[in-house]
Amino acid sequence: MAESRTGFADYQFEIYLRGLQDQVPPFTTDLSALEEVARDRMGPQPYGYVAGAAGTGATARANRAAFDGHRLVPRMLRDATERDLRTTVLGSELAAPVLLAPIGVQTVVHPDGELATARAAQATGVPMVLSTASSHTIEEAARANGDGQRWFQLYWPHDDEVTASILARARAAGYTTLVVTLDTWQLAWRPRDLDQAYLPFIRGNGVAVPLSDPVFRSRLDRPAEEDPQAAALQWLPIFSGKAHTWDELGFLREHWDGPIVLKGIVHPQDARRAVAAGMDGVLVSNHGGRQVDGAVAALDALVDVVAEVGDETEVLFDSGVRSGADVVKALALGARAVLLGRPYVYGLALGGADGVQHVVRSLLADLDLTMGLVGCTRVAEIGPDLLHRLAPADGGSRR
Secondary structure: OOOOHHHHHHHHHHHHHHHOOOOOOOOOOHHHHHHHHHHHHHHHHHHHHHHHOOOHHHHHHHHHHHHOOOOOOOOOOOOOOOEEOOEEEEEEEEEOOEEEEEOOOOOHHHOOOOHHHHHHHHHHHOOEOOOOOOOOHHHHHHHHHHOOOOEEEEOOOOHHHHHHHHHHHHOOOOOOOOEEEEEOOOOOOOOOHOOOOOOOHHHOOOOOOHHOHHHHHHOOOOOOOHHHHHHHHHHHHHOOOOOOOOOHHHHHHHHHHOOEEEEOOOOOOHHHHHHEEEEEHHHHHHHHHOOOOOOOOOOHHHHHHHHHHHHOEEEEEEOOOOOOOHHHHHHOOOOOOEEHHHHHHHHHHHHHHHHHHHHHHHHHHHHHHHHHHHHEEEHHHOOHHHHEEOOOOOOEEEE
């Protein structure tokens, strides 16, 4: 296990000490500014794919506005000098309540793609969640992650034999938890991608998992190596364009013997159905605003989901996280842990594995310091009493 007690905050002093040698960080420590820094490095098509959102971008903006609408209320004269960020999520101990969210096609921003992310995750002690849309195989990412903690995210194919094969491979490669993404059974209207006619999958990016799968390969007329584009096009209708339903969840339970988390839950009644279906957790997420324009902010949805099922199942959170304070706010509203998305991909674009590591260490240091400064020594001490919610009209009523 990597750092657990106050060690995360030490990154701050490492940076200041390097300053004595006239060394500054390779790029900004402000995760909210990474997008602009990475934009030129990524090129217009990959940048548009990573940074883009559905429709007008209203949901992505709402995600950030929801964080801004909650303010922390620090407590004084508490001895928070020594802090312990460890927590338990779905039966596993984590060094901190942070994971790396599943993001596919990472080689469009850096040649090492998910392999670099896997190495950085292992080095920082943060679990990674590998996407089905990875640019590298399940097994390659596992080897790069070494003894790190890793989960697998499923874009659920409409081929039971292929699905079972992919899940078996993930379990054999040491992925402990299955995250089933529900909100992306078809792609939303994404103007940044459409304006550039850019969809990485049909160009052969982000399809390493199916193209390396023996069952899917048996469906091909020709080996994927001979005609990778044809193989990619054959994969698309299997994993996109048709919705699954609640009564199919039993199939996943039959083929996965670890915890299962449903990702994309924003309605409390869907969270209730997940509990009734025997799922182990829900991940409150609107896919970073990439799927439904004008949707509820993920942080606002978190409040309702926690109120409905927070005492019965583990609730995780993503969408819009840009700082340690954001993590504290999500935890205060009832999330067990938080997943970081776009910022680490910008770090990947800027510096490969070292760039991802810089982003993760920056977030963890910020989280560690923020916890201390609001008066918390352990994750369990973070609660709604630390929050002040601004009223939309008059600027603030106590929540």
